[in-house]
Amino acid sequence: MHHKKLEEFRRDRLDEMSISELQQEMRNGTLTSEELVLMYKENISRRDKNTAAILELNPDALQIAQALDYERAHKGERSPLHGIPVLVKDNMNTADKMHTSAGSLALKDHYALQDAHVATKLREAGAVILGKTNMTEWANFMSDKMPNGYSSRGGQVKNPYGPFDVGGSSSGSAAAVASNLAAAAIGTETSGSIINPAAQNSLVGIKPTVGLVSRSGIIPLSHTQDIPGPLARTVEDAVTVFAALIGQDPEDAISAMAGQFEGYDWTRHFNKEGLKGVTFGVPRNLFDEDIPKEQLEQFERALDSLRGCGAEIIDNVDLGADQDDLGFAVLLHEFKADLNAYLAKSNPQNPIRSMEDVITFNEEHTETMLKFGQNLLEQANSMSGKLNEREYVEALERNRYLAAEQGIGATLKELGADALVLPQDFGCNIGAAAGFPSITVPYSFSANREPFGITFTGHAFSEPALIEYAFAFEQAVKGRQKP
Numbered sequence: 001m002h003h004k005k006l007e008e009f010r011r012d013r014l015d016e017m018s019i020s021e022l023q024q025e026m027r028n029g030t031l032t033s034e035e036l037v038l039m040y041k042e043n044i045s046r047r048d049k050n051t052a053a054i055l056e057l058n059p060d061a062l063q064i065a066q067a068l069d070y071e072r073a074h075k076g077e078r079s080p081l082h083g084i085p086v087l088v089k090d091n092m093n094t095a096d097k098m099h100t101s102a103g104s105l106a107l108k109d110h111y112a113l114q115d116a117h118v119a120t121k122l123r124e125a126g127a128v129i130l131g132k133t134n135m136t137e138w139a140n141f142m143s144d145k146m147p148n149g150y151s152s153r154g155g156q157v158k159n160p161y162g163p164f165d166v167g168g169s170s171s172g173s174a175a176a177v178a179s180n181l182a183a184a185a186i187g188t189e190t191s192g193s194i195i196n197p198a199a200q201n202s203l204v205g206i207k208p209t210v211g212l213v214s215r216s217g218i219i220p221l222s223h224t225q226d227i228p229g230p231l232a233r234t235v236e237d238a239v240t241v242f243a244a245l246i247g248q249d250p251e252d253a254i255s256a257m258a259g260q261f262e263g264y265d266w267t268r269h270f271n272k273e274g275l276k277g278v279t280f281g282v283p284r285n286l287f288d289e290d291i292p293k294e295q296l297e298q299f300e301r302a303l304d305s306l307r308g309c310g311a312e313i314i315d316n317v318d319l320g321a322d323q324d325d326l327g328f329a330v331l332l333h334e335f336k337a338d339l340n341a342y343l344a345k346s347n348p349q350n351p352i353r354s355m356e357d358v359i360t361f362n363e364e365h366t367e368t369m370l371k372f373g374q375n376l377l378e379q380a381n382s383m384s385g386k387l388n389e390r391e392y393v394e395a396l397e398r399n400r401y402l403a404a405e406q407g408i409g410a411t412l413k414e415l416g417a418d419a420l421v422l423p424q425d426f427g428c429n430i431g432a433a434a435g436f437p438s439i440t441v442p443y444s445f446s447a448n449r450e451p452f453g454i455t456f457t458g459h460a461f462s463e464p465a466l467i468e469y470a471f472a473f474e475q476a477v478k479g480r481q482k483p
Contacts, residue, residue, distance in 0.1 A: 001042050010039040015180045016482055019084055019237045022183060026072065026083055033065035033072075033083030036183075037128060040085050044131075044181050047160075053176035055090050055154045057131040059097045065128050080240050082126030087185040089173050090132040090154075091139060092116045092228070093217035102219045103137040103151025105368060106361040110350045116217025117249045118186060118228050125244040130182050133172030138358075138377065139190060139221045140169040141335055146372040148196075149175075159200060160483035164450045167197030167425075173231050174201040178483060184232040184241045190221045190331065192428035194229050198440040199424040199453030202480050204238040204470065205231050209460045210435035211257035213242075214249035220338035222331050224396065225432050233480055235441065235471045239266045242463075260461070269464050274472035276310030280456075281317040281417040287426035298452045299423040302443050302477075306421065309476050311469075313421075319411050321402040323429040329395035330433075335380040337387050355381045404434035409459055418465060419458040431457045439463075439470045442479035453479075 001007035009031070025031035041057065048054045058064075068083045077083070088094065091102045093112030101107035115123070122129060134154035136146065148168030149157030157171040160179045167174055170187025174197030177185045187194045189207045198205025206229045215226050230241035243266050249255045282303070291299070303313050340354050352358055359377055362369035383389070407430055408420065420427070424440075431438050438457040445451055454473065456466050474480075 001038070006035055006039055010042055014039055014043070016233060018234055019080060019183050019240050022084060023080055023082070027077075032069045033085075033128060034062060034069055036083065037061050037065045037085050037130065040130060040182055043179070047179050048181060051158050051160050051175045051179055052155050053134055053157055053172040053179065053181060054087070055103075055132045055134050055172065056098055058129055061085070061128055061130050068126055068128065071126075078124070078126035079244060081122070081244050083128065084183045085128045085130040086122060086241065087130050087133050087173060087176050087182045088119060088122070089170055089185070089187050090135050091188060091219040092119055092186065094119050094129060094132070096129075098132050100132075100219065101153055102139065103135045103153050104358070105152045105365070106352050106358050107350070108153055110352070111347055112217065113347050114217065117214035117247070117251065118245050119217070121245050121247055122186075127244065133170075133176055133185055135172055136169035139188065139193060139219075141221055141331065141376050141380070142374050143372040143376055145375075150372070152369050152371075161202070161451055162449055165200055167200035169193040170197050170231065174198060174203055174205075177201070177231050177233060178203055180482065184230055184237055186228055186241070186245070187231050188218060188226060188228045189432065190225045191432040192425045194231065195428055195438050195440040195455055196425040198231055199455070200451055202442040202451035202453070203231050203233060203440070204235050204442070204474070205229065205440045206238050206242050206463075207431070207438045208242065208463065209257075209437045211254040212261060212461070212463070213245045213258070214247065214252040214255040216249055216251035220342055222334040223338050224330065224334060225435065235467065235474050236270060239467055242266075257461075261463075266464070266467065269468040270471050271468050272472055272475045273310070274468035275306060275476075278310070278419075278469060279312045279314060279415070279417045280306065280419055280421040281411060281415050282313060282315045282421060283319045283427060284316045285318065285322055286430065287423055291423060291426065294446050295423055295452055298444050298446070299454070302423070302454050303421070305477050306473065309472060314415050314417055317411060317415060317417070319407040319430065321407045321430065323427065325402055326399050326429050326433050327395065329391055330399055332380045333383045333387055333389065333392040336383045336385040340385055399433040402433070403430045404436065408434055408436055408457065412459060419456050419462065419469065422455045422457065424453055425455060427457070436460055437463050437466055439466045441470045441474050443477055444479055445481065
C-alpha cells in the first residue's frame, strides 16, 4: 500500500483484530471505515490467490464506507457493526452491482432485484457488505462427487491451513474470515454448512434456531432446514453479527419467532464462568465409527477441558436415532419446489427460470459445468415439486420426530442435561432436521496443523445458554490460531 500508516496497520495490527477493537479505533478517530475497506481489499488482493474464497467485491464498498464515516461524525454510530466490512455467501441476494449465483455459471449474469432480509439487516446495522464469497455450488446439492468448496463460477476454495478439506458449503465465507479478508462473514446451513467449515478453519460458527433469522431472498435448498448465520474468529464477534441478523420478516413466516430476541442483551452471556454446573451429553453413536483416531484423542482432551471448567459430562448417551435414519428425502423434494419458486420470481432478465433450466444449461456446457456431474440435481428434479408425495410427507414427519422430539429434546430432558457436545460437525444432520441451534468453537490442531473444533448443540432457542458455554470454553482453551 502507498499509504505508509495503513500499510503498517495492515501488516502489524489488522490480523485477528476483533470487531469491538476495530470499532474502538474508529471511535477514537485513529481509523476510518474507508481505511478498513482499503486494508481488507489489500489483504484480498494479496492472499485470496491462495484460497479462492472471494467471488467478487462490491464496487460501492468504498463509497458506502465513506458515507458511514460521515454519518458517524455527524449522527453517531448505528450499532456495533457500524463501518465494519463483512462478506456474504453467494446465495444471498444483494440489490447492488454484485451478482447472486449460488456459485453456478448458469446464474453468472443474475442480478437480484432486492436485498435478502439478512443483507437489509446488515445495511441497517451500518455494516459494509464488502463482497460475495465462493461456496460449494448449489449449497453442496448438485453432485455427491463434488468436493466441498468447489463451484463452476469460482473454482476450488482452499483451506488456508493446508491441504485439508475446507468444509462446505459456506466454504468461501470460512476461508475468507480465517485468512483475515474481512471482520466476519455470513454463511447458510441446511445440514452442517456453517459448523463444518467453521470447524475446518479454526472459526466460531453459529447455526441459529430456524425462525430467528429470515431466509427470504436466499437461494434455497430446504425451507424446513435452511438458516443463515455468522462465521467469525471469536465468539464475541460471531454474536455481534448474529444479533444484527435477528428479526421478523413478513416474507418468512417462521421469523415471527425472532421477536423474543429483538433488542436482547447478548453481552450478559460473555461469562468466563459459564460452564460451572453445566451438564453435557455425549452421543458417541453419532461419531465413534467414523472419527479419526487423532480427532478422537483431541475430543477426549476437550472433554477434560470442559470438566476442568466445572462442567459435568454424561458419556455415551443414546439419542434414539442416528444420521442414517434421516436420509435425503426431505431435501430432494424441497429443493425442487423451493428453487423453482426462487428462480420463477427472480429478475425477469434471468433466462434460468427453473431447476430444469439449470440442468439443461449444465448439459449444454458439459466441460465447464459437469466436472463432477449433477446426479443430486437430477434426482431432485425427478420429484414432482408439489410436496404432496407420501414419501416426502412421511420423511418430514419422521425426521422432525426422530431429531427434535425423540432425539435431542427428549434426551436432554431425561438426562437432565443442558446441551450436547460433539467433535467437529459430527451429528449435524440431527440438529439440522430438528431446526435446533449449534455453535462451533476452535479447540486445537492436529500434528499436521489441521484445525479441530468442538460443537455445542441445544434445544430450540437455547442460543443464550449455548453462547455462554461457547464463550467460557473459548476463554479457557484459546484454541484459535491464524493460518
